[in-house]
Amino acid sequence: MPLVTKWTGREVKALREAARMSLMEFAEKLGVSDRIVSRWEADGEKSAIRMVNQAALDTLLAKAERDAQGRFVGILAADDVPMHPVIEPGEAETSSGEYVKHPGDGKLMAHVPEGIFLAGAEDDPVWVDEFYIDTFPTTNADYARFCAATRRQPPERWENGRCPRELYDHPVVHVTWRDATAYAEWAGKSLPTAEQWEKAARGTTGRTFPWGNQKTAAKCNVRETGVERTTSVSRYHSGVSPYGVYDMVGNVWEWLATPTTPGRYELRGSAFTSPLFRGFPAVPNDASDMMHDDDTGFRCTATRQQIQSRNR
Numbered sequence: 001m002p003l004v005t006k007w008t009g010r011e012v013k014a015l016r017e018a019a020r021m022s023l024m025e026f027a028e029k030l031g032v033s034d035r036i037v038s039r040w041e042a043d044g045e046k047s048a049i050r051m052v053n054q055a056a057l058d059t060l061l062a063k064a065e066r067d068a069q070g071r072f073v074g075i076l077a078a079d080d081v082p083m084h085p086v087i088e089p090g091e092a093e094t095s096s097g098e099y100v101k102h103p104g105d106g107k108l109m110a111h112v113p114e115g116i117f118l119a120g121a122e123d124d125p126v127w128v129d130e131f132y133i134d135t136f137p138t139t140n141a142d143y144a145r146f147c148a149a150t151r152r153q154p155p156e157r158w159e160n161g162r163c164p165r166e167l168y169d170h171p172v173v174h175v176t177w178r179d180a181t182a183y184a185e186w187a188g189k190s191l192p193t194a195e196q197w198e199k200a201a202r203g204t205t206g207r208t209f210p211w212g213n214q215k216t217a218a219k220c221n222v223r224e225t226g227v228e229r230t231t232s233v234s235r236y237h238s239g240v241s242p243y244g245v246y247d248m249v250g251n252v253w254e255w256l257a258t259p260t261t262p263g264r265y266e267l268r269g270s271a272f273t274s275p276l277f278r279g280f281p282a283v284p285n286d287a288s289d290m291m292h293d294d295d296t297g298f299r300c301t302a303t304r305q306q307i308q309s310r311n312r
Contacts, residue, residue: 007057009040009047018071019064030056070232071169103310104187108135110243117199118206120282126195133200134299136233136246137171146183170230171252171297177265177289180255180298188310189300191257194266196301201281203242210241210248220250221272249279252297260286271295
């Protein structure tokens with residue numbers, strides 16, 4: 001469950017919108033007037049919320065459905081209000097769980113230090129240079145901004161070219177490898193190599209899954225979970241990788257930069273349509289660069305140099 005250290009009007013508004021409540025409904029749940037909620041939201045981060053109301057907000061968030069909790073995190077992330085410490089490129093070397101905000105598309109990126117990790121089914125030692133990787137897969141909201149900026153054709157399943165609002169924080173699907181590459185170039189990023197993606201998912205010690213070696217389907221959106229559709233990219237908090245990266249198993253397959261044969265590229269991570277054993281981060285899949293499906297999306301990586309060049 002997401003935690004809030006101190007509630008302000010910004011978090012209040014995010015929770016109300018995530019819960020799909022009107023001001024009146026939300027105020028009734030909290031036991032306050034709708035005018036108070038409206039004032040909190042209007043004051044934003046400057047609002048002063050009493051401790052008794054802070055506690056009531058904690059309870060309301062804890063009792064919210066998982067999808068609503070996921071939307072809450074997604075709304076805050078979309079509004080550039082990260083729920084984790086943020087570092088800036090150029091600072092001292094960082095440990096796992098630390099993030100930067102990319103200046104191109106504004107997404108949170110996790111820092112992965114340089115070094116050796118155990119790769120593949122045989123846990124072979126492989127060196128990977130330092131890089132940053134998107135904390136969450138590219139969402140429909142992210143891709144909509146890209147389409148608006150570049151006039152690229154939106155995914156075919158969007159009705160009248162618009163993504164339904166309730167899917168804004170779900171991963172974008174029905175994108176080809178070429179679509180994913182175009183987004184990465186627009187944002188000043190790259191698609192991950194197979195080695196980058198696997199290290200971000202498994203860490204350095206050869207763990208089977210991002211969360212460890214236990215075959216626990218409840219930590220991700222796979223066939224055994226029974227959801228049978230995409231979910232919010234921030235839903236599975238207990239399934240994050242050692243670097244704090246979400247959805248490295250399940251939800252959607254992710255395009256990589258690594259080719260297998262001419263015109264075909266690696267995919268990793270499995271999807272809501274896949275059994276858990278297909279989600280081993282060490283095991284690759286591949287597809288034609290023109291393939292698109294309802295269970296295939298992507299995320300991006302960036303070097304320190306790429307981030308710094310966009311900051312200039």
